[in-house]
Structure formats: C-alpha cells, structure tokens
Amino acid sequence: MMNFRGRMTGLALLSAGVAMAAPALSMTSNQPPPGKPALLSEHGARQIAWRFGITHVEEIARSGGRWEIAGRDRDGNETVLDISAYDGRILD
Known part of the structure; x- marks a missing residue:
C-alpha cells in the first residue's frame, strides 16, 4: 500500500506530465x-469519472478542451481519466 508521501510523489509526477503536455493540448483544443x-x-x-470506476477523485483540472481526472477505484488502485470538455467522451 502506498503511503502519503508516495501518493504525493505520484500526483506530482502526474502534474508534471500534464504541464508538459499542455502546449500540445492548447494548440488543438x-x-x-x-x-x-x-x-x-x-x-x-x-459524474462521468464515477461511471468509469473512479470512486475517489484526488485531482481534477481542465486543460484546454479536456478534463484530466486522477483518483482511485474501489480497490484503491490509481486511475487517470481524460474526458472531452465538449462532449463528455473518454479520450486516449
């Protein structure tokens, strides 16, 4: 089981990845x-994230035309989901 420091490190890495991808996202969305x-x-x-199995949202941010959601599923596994801010579809 991951401790608090490990979770925060994981979220920091996720945030860094999102920040690095932001210029590419902004050009298209x-x-x-x-x-x-x-x-x-x-x-x-x-609500869409809950339907796709995220039971605890740890971080949510809108970047351009997408919502980026990081959280955990029912079993405590880390999950990341990107959702179109225009039509609600799940993005790759």
Whole structure:
C-alpha cells in the first residue's frame, strides 16, 4: 500500500506530465469544435469519472478542451481519466 508521501510523489509526477503536455493540448483544443460550443462542467466530469470506476477523485483540472481526472477505484488502485470538455467522451 502506498503511503502519503508516495501518493504525493505520484500526483506530482502526474502534474508534471500534464504541464508538459499542455502546449500540445492548447494548440488543438482551445476552441470548441464546430457545433459543440457547450463545455462539460466539473460536476459533469466527476459524474462521468464515477461511471468509469473512479470512486475517489484526488485531482481534477481542465486543460484546454479536456478534463484530466486522477483518483482511485474501489480497490484503491490509481486511475487517470481524460474526458472531452465538449462532449463528455473518454479520450486516449
């Protein structure tokens, strides 16, 4: 089982990875696609994450056109999920 320091290190690494990817994301997703002007709210992104098995959200942030969610599943495993802020689909 990972201790608090280990979890914080993992989240710091996740944050660093997100920060490094931000320029690429901003070039392609700052503007909504044609016909998709409404953005998914944080509450909506959390509901989608819960449906995909995240039971405890540890970090959630919107970056450009996506919600990036880090959390844990029912068994305590770390999970990361990227959700389109425009239509709620799960991104790779």
